[in-house]
Amino acid sequence: MGEGYHNFHHQFPMDYRNAFHWYQYDPTKWFIALCGALGWASSLRRFPYNEIQKGVLTMQLKGLKKLQDSLEWPAEPKDLPILTWDEFQEASKTRQLVLVSGFIHDVSSIVDEHPGGRYHLTNNIGKDASAAFFGGVYNHSNAAHNLLSTLRVGILEGGLEVVTEHSIPPGQRLVITEKKALLDGSEGHKKTCVE
Structure with a gap:
């Protein structure tokens, strides 16, 4: 009882x-x-x-x-290959790659699902679509930012010099971490916290 x-x-x-x-x-x-x-x-x-x-x-x-x-989260920037602009252009001939905020994204899986239609994505293959993504055509939702981050396949050389607000998708701005006591009695992070 x-x-x-x-x-x-x-x-x-x-x-x-x-x-x-x-x-x-x-x-x-x-x-x-x-x-x-x-x-x-x-x-x-x-x-x-x-x-x-x-x-x-x-x-x-x-x-x-x-x-x-x-949940599935985007690859860590340190784990992504760095491509020059010419390498990005060459790779875009065989893959549907779009550059947004210094990250190279393979958008082939969402071209037919894009709410604004195929044209907005296919027209930006091999191009920097940052201005369009961040309000030039439509101010994308947090969900769109989270989805796009899972499509990251590379970083443009010189295109991501510093971490910006656009480097961390909304879904990862607060991350729950665990602290583990180390054998020497001090504490260390099991995972790095994104603030």
Whole structure:
């Protein structure tokens, strides 16, 4: 009776409750609270709400991390080949490649699905379509930015000197990371956080 929240008891053993919201089914909590109100129990202790919320947040982040790790993300820029402009032009003769914000994208998988029609993509094969993508024709949505980032196949030499707001797609601007304690007692990042 109320044991469904038993993990709460293990995290916060000094708290007389198994469930901390008044509406959560926990007859033991209600019984002890009633005894406290009648003077039959005393010194009922509660763990600080702020610390409980940290526990709740941790569990939510674990769930989100699991979802995040199940999704397909774009290749890291350091893992992409660097092509000169001439190499990009040559490769564009056999592949549907478009340059946007210093990244070379293979758009062949979305040409027929493009909401604006094939023309907007095919007309920019082998060209820099950054101006068109960032509002020249249409101000693309976050979803379009996220999708385009998964189509990255290279970087134009000299075309991506610094990380810009366009280098990191909206879906990756907040990344859940895990910190692992190292053997020497210091902490290190398991993954790099994108801020």
